Amino acid sequence: MRYVEEFRDPEAAKGVLRAIEDVVAQIGATHDKPIHIMEICGGHTHAIFRYGLDRLTPPGIEFIHGPGCPVCVLPMSRIDECVELAERPEVIFCTFGDAMRVPGTRKSLLQAKADGADIRMVYSPLDALELARRNPDREVVFFGLGFETTTPSTALSIQQAAREGLGNFSVFCNHITVPPPIKALLDDPHMILDGFVGPGHVSMVIGTHPYDFIARDYGKPIVVAGFEPLDLLQSVLMVLCQIRDGRAEVENQYARVVPEHGNPVSIAAIDDVYEARPTFEWRGLGEIDASGLRIRHGYRAFDAEEKFGVGYGAGPRLVSEPEGCACGQVMTGRIRPTQCAQYGTGCTPEMPLGALMVSSEGACAAYYQYGATEDFMEPAE
Incomplete structure (x- = not known):
């Protein structure tokens, strides 16, 4: 399969691993004094462990797992508000499957469904749009969740609902953006980060320039990476070469998918439908300015926060993690x-x-x- 098999070639991987070992030795990194590389994307975290890359790379490299899972960074208060919406008798609540089992303070969406709430698992906001067409007497609420990867599809669905005048469709918007939490981590004096493996799918939408500040302002290298084992190994090698050479640049290993300036159609839809929230709460990071998106005034008829008086429209509700949860x-x-x-x-x-x-x-x-x-x-x- 093109663009898959060649990035899983064991012999090619051995060659890259040898090159990584050489550069680690040139840097002088060791088990006791490693190079700390953060993979921002949760998909990269899973690929690292799926292919055993954490054990194949030399001990002078330490992978740090970043806040690149949109379900994971959502605070419990937002899950509570999802349950609150879903339990309204007039509402059909639509969500991606990943969010069904995330615990809130009272219950998860799966538990709310078991208790009688009309909650549907969907694969796209277009599925929720179709439910709104078929159920004109019900309020259909889509749980808009994710980084810039999923943000365009929700925006396009809102635009379509506006064209059709679907007054019973709305979005509980929890879309977030990648650059602000990276900045928050870099500003944290307790974090030790030497370089980044950048998210591939997010970058497919926004391009590579939103990461310029990482190299320019903080002097840290970042390499946008694909998701196959050779993608990740090559990206790690590229980060290490920058560190060895004293460089800090934004490089694009995933150029077969990620254009420098992103996807203009997706970016236009995002700019039309959303604006930055003044602040948004992240699990583990607290509130970060301009890190979340909200629906613009022109599309407020499709904003579940406005329609039902929940969420940041009603003021943020900070909820502590369960005791013992890290x-x-x-x-x-x-x-x-x-x-x-x-x-x-x-x-x-x-x-x-x-x-x-x-x-x-x-x-x-x-x-x-x-x-x-x-x-x-x-x-x-």
Whole structure:
């Protein structure tokens, strides 16, 4: 299969690994003094463990797992508001499957569905639009969730609803953007980050220039990467070469998919439908200015926060994590999942305590699925 098999070639991977070992030696990185590389995207985290790249790369590299899972970074208060919306008798609540089992303070959406709420799992906001057409006497609310990857499809659906005049369709908007949390991490004096592996799917939409500040203002290299094992290994090598050479640039390993300036149609739809929120709460990072998106005034008829008086439209509601849950620390790279006291005992995929064990992009789910334990995983400093 083109663009897949060649990026899984074992012999090519061995060659890149040898090159990585050489550069690590040239830098002088060791197990006790490693290079800290953060992969921002949760999809990259899963690929690293799926293909065992954490064990194949030399001990002078330490992968730090970033806040690149949109389900994981959503605070519990927003799940509570989803449940509040879903339990209204007039509402059909539509969501992606990843969000169904994320715990709120009272219950998850899956538990709310079991209790009688009309909650539908959909694969696209277009599915929710079709439900609104078929159920004109019900309010259909779509849980708009995700980074810039999924933001355009929600925007295009809102535009379509406006053209059709679907007054019973609205979006509970929780779309967020990648650059602001990266800046928040770089501004954190306790974070040790030497370089970044940048998100491929997000960059497919926004291009590479939104990351310019990382190299320009903070002197850190970032390489936008694909999701196959050779993509990630090559991207790590490119980051290491920049560090060795004393460079800090934005490079694009995933050029076969990611254009420099992004997708103009998607960007136009985003700009038309959304504007930046003054602030938005992130699990583990707190409130970050201009990191979330809200629906513009011209489309307010399709804004569930306006229509039902929930969410940031009614004022933020800060909710503490469950006792013993370390999702925030894991998500910001301060500790590894296996260092959480609840990992694998009080928190499992079957009975999750936190979002990182639920989502298909969550770091805890990756560790659990691929058998990561302290037996072979050195704890983070």
